[in-house]
Amino acid sequence: MVGTGALAGCFGDSGGASETAPGSDGEMIMKTASETTAAYSMSQVISSAVSQNSDVKVDARPSQGTNRNVSEVVQGKTEIAYVQNWTANKIRQGEKPFGDLAYQPNQVFHLYDLAWFLATANDGWTSVTDITADSNVSPTPRGAGTAEMLEYALDFAVDDYNRTSVSYGDQAGAMSEGRLDVGAATYVNLSIEPGWLQQMKSTVDLRVLNWPEEIVSELEDDPAIVVSDIDMSQFDDYGYTPETLSTPTLAYNFIVREDHDYDTLKSFLETLWEQRKGLQEQTGLLAPMANGDSWVKHAYTGIPFHPAAADFYEEKGLWSDEFERGTAQ
Structure with a gap:
């Protein structure tokens, strides 16, 4: 399991949250990341598969980041959203910007x-x-x-730099114009290049920056960081890559509020399960979901599964005694 708090005081404020249970009307807003990301395209496929094959209506919308995702779920503005283990760890630890939560996030x-x-x-x-x-x-x-995690990791290797903010899809243009020296990129499931990364490679002579071995050792010893080793021979058309890239990795899981409507969430999961093998026809990024084990891969320590999800996984034979069940509302 991946080591994973509560949200800052402002997150604990209802902030316009509905007084009824999220999802009780059979509708769910789903958020992942910005429009140019693989995560957003995956959420569109998931929302369409569930909406077209059940009475649950899922609306996939762009997000402003996982920190915002948590606040919107807690405030009842978004029914289901993803976070990653870095954020989940801060939630469990009650670190800033996550203080006392009005509602407990549950895994899905x-x-x-x-x-x-x-x-x-x-x-x-x-x-x-x-x-x-x-x-x-x-x-x-x-x-x-992700920014917090990468900034934290960079502090191990670099004394200072000019922190700027460029959206994923705009990084190549900013590099071409000399406005950006270093940007961020990712490999989905450690092997798939998202479209915006492919666009970066076709626009500039992109060079992958490695982490020195001594820095990698320090990162591996830090409980807040997960490091993966990637064989770079599987990728082409870079200006430079190391033979093996050792780099920080994040596991992304969906969360809902603890009082999310049981029946709606259970129907969501059952429908998605029925459609799981066909998801890869829309995007190969979702191919792992055909394997049930991937649904509970890297479950966060200290964050319970929503009762609807817990029952669902028990029925599918995927539940583990290491998992924690949320409190039924």
């Missing part, structure tokens, strides 16, 4: 893993240690939960 299912890395179009750069105090660096846009 695992979507995917993302290996995050830093890249540049600057000639000769091969390592994150090439970053200087004058370098313009966007370790994902501000507000994204």
Whole structure:
């Protein structure tokens, strides 16, 4: 299981939350990430599959990051949204910006893993240690939960840099214009390049920045960071890549509020399960969901599963005694 709080005082405020249980009207807003991301395209496929094959209506919408996702779920503005283990750990620990929550987030299912890395179009750069105090660096846009993790990791290797914020789809243009020295990129499930990364490679001579071995060792010893080793021979058309890239990785799981309507969530999961093998026809990114084990992969320690999800996984033979069941509302 992946080690995973409560949200800042402002998150504990109802902030316009509905007084009825989320999903009680049979409708669910789903949020993942911004419009140019693989996660958003995956959420569109999921929402369509459920909406077309059940009475549950799911509306996939763009998100402003996983921190915002948590606040919107707690406030009842979004019924289901994904977070990653970095954010989940802060929720469990009650760290800022996660203080006393008005409602407890409950887990639902695992979507995917993302290996995050830093890249540049600057000639000769091969390592994150090439970053200087004058370098313009966007370790994902501000507000994204991933940004906090990458900024934290960078502190192990770099003394200072100019923190800027560029959306994923705009990074290539910013590099071409000299406004961005280093941007963030990712491999879905450690092997698939999202469309915006492919666009970056076709626009600039993109170079993958490695982490020095001594820094990797420090990151691996830190309980807040998960490091993956990726064989870079599977990827083409980069200006530079190391033979093996060791880089921080995040596991993304969906959460709902603890009082989310049981029947609606159970119907959502049952319908998605029935449609799971056909999801890959819309996008290969969802192919792992055909394997039931992937639904509970990297469950977060200390964050319970919603009772509807717990019952669902028990019925499918996927429940583990290591998992925690949420309190029924």
